[in-house]
Amino acid sequence: MSLEILKQGAEGRLYLGDFKGESCLIKERFVKKYRHPELDTQITRQRMKAEAKAASRCLAAGILAPKILHSDLNTHKLYMEYFDKATTAKLFIQRTWAANLEEEAKPTLQELCSRIGTIVGKMHSNHIIHGDLTTSNLLINPTAHDYDIIVIDFGLSHYSQATEDKGVDLYVLERALLSTHSQQPFLFEHILAAYRKECGKDEEAVLSKFEEVRARGRKRTMIG
Amino acid sequence: MVCALGIEGSANKIGIGIIKDGKVLANVRRTYITPPGEGFLPKETAKHHREAILGLVKASLKEAQLEPADLDVICYTKGPGMAPPLLVGAIVARTLSLLWEKPLLGVNHCIGHIEMGRLITGAQNPIVLYVSGGNTQVIAYSNQRYRIFGETIDIAVGNCLDRFARIIKLSNDPSPGYNIEQLAKQSSRYIKLPYVVKGMDVSFSGILSYIEDLAEPGRRQNKRKKQQEAEVIDYSQADLCYSLQETIFAMLVEITERAMAHCDSNEVLIVGGVGCNERLQEMMRIMCEERGGKLFATDERYCIDNGLMIAHAGAEMFRSGTRMPLEEAFVTQRFRTDEVLVSWRED
Numbered sequence: 001m002s003l004e005i006l007k008q009g010a011e012g013r014l015y016l017g018d019f020k021g022e023s024c025l026i027k028e029r030f031v032k033k034y035r036h037p038e039l040d041t042q043i044t045r046q047r048m049k050a051e052a053k054a055a056s057r058c059l060a061a062g063i064l065a066p067k068i069l070h071s072d073l074n075t076h077k078l079y080m081e082y083f084d085k086a087t088t089a090k091l092f093i094q095r096t097w098a099a100n101l102e103e104e105a106k107p108t109l110q111e112l113c114s115r116i117g118t119i120v121g122k123m124h125s126n127h128i129i130h131g132d133l134t135t136s137n138l139l140i141n142p143t144a145h146d147y148d149i150i151v152i153d154f155g156l157s158h159y160s161q162a163t164e165d166k167g168v169d170l171y172v173l174e175r176a177l178l179s180t181h182s183q184q185p186f187l188f189e190h191i192l193a194a195y196r197k198e199c200g201k202d203e204e205a206v207l208s209k210f211e212e213v214r215a216r217g218r219k220r221t222m223i224g
Numbered sequence: 225m226v227c228a229l230g231i232e233g234s235a236n237k238i239g240i241g242i243i244k245d246g247k248v249l250a251n252v253r254r255t256y257i258t259p260p261g262e263g264f265l266p267k268e269t270a271k272h273h274r275e276a277i278l279g280l281v282k283a284s285l286k287e288a289q290l291e292p293a294d295l296d297v298i299c300y301t302k303g304p305g306m307a308p309p310l311l312v313g314a315i316v317a318r319t320l321s322l323l324w325e326k327p328l329l330g331v332n333h334c335i336g337h338i339e340m341g342r343l344i345t346g347a348q349n350p351i352v353l354y355v356s357g358g359n360t361q362v363i364a365y366s367n368q369r370y371r372i373f374g375e376t377i378d379i380a381v382g383n384c385l386d387r388f389a390r391i392i393k394l395s396n397d398p399s400p401g402y403n404i405e406q407l408a409k410q411s412s413r414y415i416k417l418p419y420v421v422k423g424m425d426v427s428f429s430g431i432l433s434y435i436e437d438l439a440e441p442g443r444r445q446n447k448r449k450k451q452q453e454a455e456v457i458d459y460s461q462a463d464l465c466y467s468l469q470e471t472i473f474a475m476l477v478e479i480t481e482r483a484m485a486h487c488d489s490n491e492v493l494i495v496g497g498v499g500c501n502e503r504l505q506e507m508m509r510i511m512c513e514e515r516g517g518k519l520f521a522t523d524e525r526y527c528i529d530n531g532l533m534i535a536h537a538g539a540e541m542f543r544s545g546t547r548m549p550l551e552e553a554f555v556t557q558r559f560r561t562d563e564v565l566v567s568w569r570e571d
Contacts, residue, residue, distance in 0.1 A: 008515065010478075010485035033514065034507040035474045036414050043419065132423040136486055156421065168377070172423035179364070179371040180486070216377060 234305025
């Protein structure tokens with residue numbers, strides 16, 4: 001069966017295929033020849049397991065994520081639900097910004113960010129740490145009059161109650177926004193505002209940890 | 225026609241370079257080398273630089289066969305780096321600027337590395353992996369800034385290597401990283417170490433503590449005593465060097481690949497002192513080939529801190545109209561790559 005390659009991401013190749021008659025997305029984590037084979041096997045297995053686990057954990061918590069249909073550790077393939085109409089939040093932001101006047105684009109993006117914040121907050125209140133929150137890893141799936149946000153790419157995720165992990169997760173997201181969407185510096189504050197309402201009882205602790213993680217980056221002296 | 229002299233002294237290297245319209249005229253450098261097991265301290269490093277710098281300025285002019293009057297601008301490293309050695313460069317730069325009546329420009333050290341790498345390799349718009357003793361960053365250009373996509377959230381990769389070299393008492397001559405690289409070639413035994421990637425960021429401090437414990441089991445007795453008694457395995461220094469390199473370089477290649485996918489780019493440029501490690505270059509090249517991309521790397525003359533990169537970046541700034549009043553000719557230990565407005569690039 002020939003498979004259609006959709007995209008080569010950093011983690012692996014994405015194909016369109018089917019599983020037991022149902023069309024699905026196949027994510028193949030191919031062997032990275034640059035890594036020591038032992039390290040490569042270890043990382044691939046760990047990430048495939050993490051991905052399947054976190055995606056189902058999210059679904060159980062009411063967060064939209066692709067359903068994992070099947071996982072094959074031998075061929076490094078993960079079979080999951082495919083959203084054919086979805087685009088990444090990265091593209092959505094860029095298109096919205098390009099197609100509209102600033103005052104029209106802003107409320108749309110603020111609404112998007114509030115929703116993203118709510119989702120990240122919900123993940124953290126369920127102790128799911130995504131590990132790679134970027135606008136490429138959030139899908140916008142259009143519905144009849146609106147859209148859903150689907151979280152994808154859980155390869156770096158893990159389960160943790162530690163405020164440190166949640167703080168780093170937020171920091172990764174903030175940095176991704178700053179570098180990818182440098183023309184829209186207001187995005188993160190809206191995410192954070194919505195996040196605070198959803199992230200559970202540790203709100204203050206997580207936020208102060210986040211400030212601490214941020215400070216590490218800023219205060220570090222850089223020599224050489 | 226811009227002819228620039230650059231002074232670099234942010235860490236343990238003091239270097240002077242002269243460049244004229246992208247043509248290298250001189251590139252001289254001296255390194256402060258400490259005994260095995262010791263790092264370089266700010267005060268002693270500054271003393272070393274003070275003693276070497278004037279001789280280097282003279283040597284560079286001689287090599288370039290120029291008179292001070294032929295120069296258009298004097299450039300120096302404004303930061304980031306250690307303050308005492310940075311000051312040596314800044315003071316000499318200010319003095320020469322007044323003495324020779326030439327304009328003065330402070331240059332961001334990281335920008336110097338990036339621009340030098342682009343000049344030497346001819347890479348147009350690459351993802352830049354900047355790895356050295358003080359920095360670990362994945363950088364991409366957009367919108368008049370070099371933006372940091374990923375970086376270390378604690379110590380730099382070079383710092384991790386240097387400190388490990390100190391623990392196992394490797395020589396600092398010519399550099400600790402070079403000696404780790406040579407020793408690693410003698411082993412192919414992979415020891416499992418922590419592997420820490422967080423999104424596009426990496427962390428090395430945990431790996432360092434872990435491998436320090438393996439190298440010196442008695443160092444922190446209480447903490448790992450039980451474990452050490454359980455596993456009586458004897459690792460050689462070469463095994464540890466090999467495994468450390470394999471692990472941390474895999475992390476760096478991974479975050480670079482992530483940035484490439486995120487930015488839809490297929491060029492990578494490695495700069496900074498750790499960038500001349502051939503194993504890192506090899507791993508990065510394999511990754512690039514798998515993606516149909518291309519790797520650009522330079523050798524130790526341009527990878528390791530040098531005055532030329534400061535001269536070149538300064539010349540680019542000067543050409544695009546950047547000027548600096550004498551009152552602003554200070555140094556700063558903290559100076560992030562994305563603070564600089566890249567006025568000389570038009571894309």
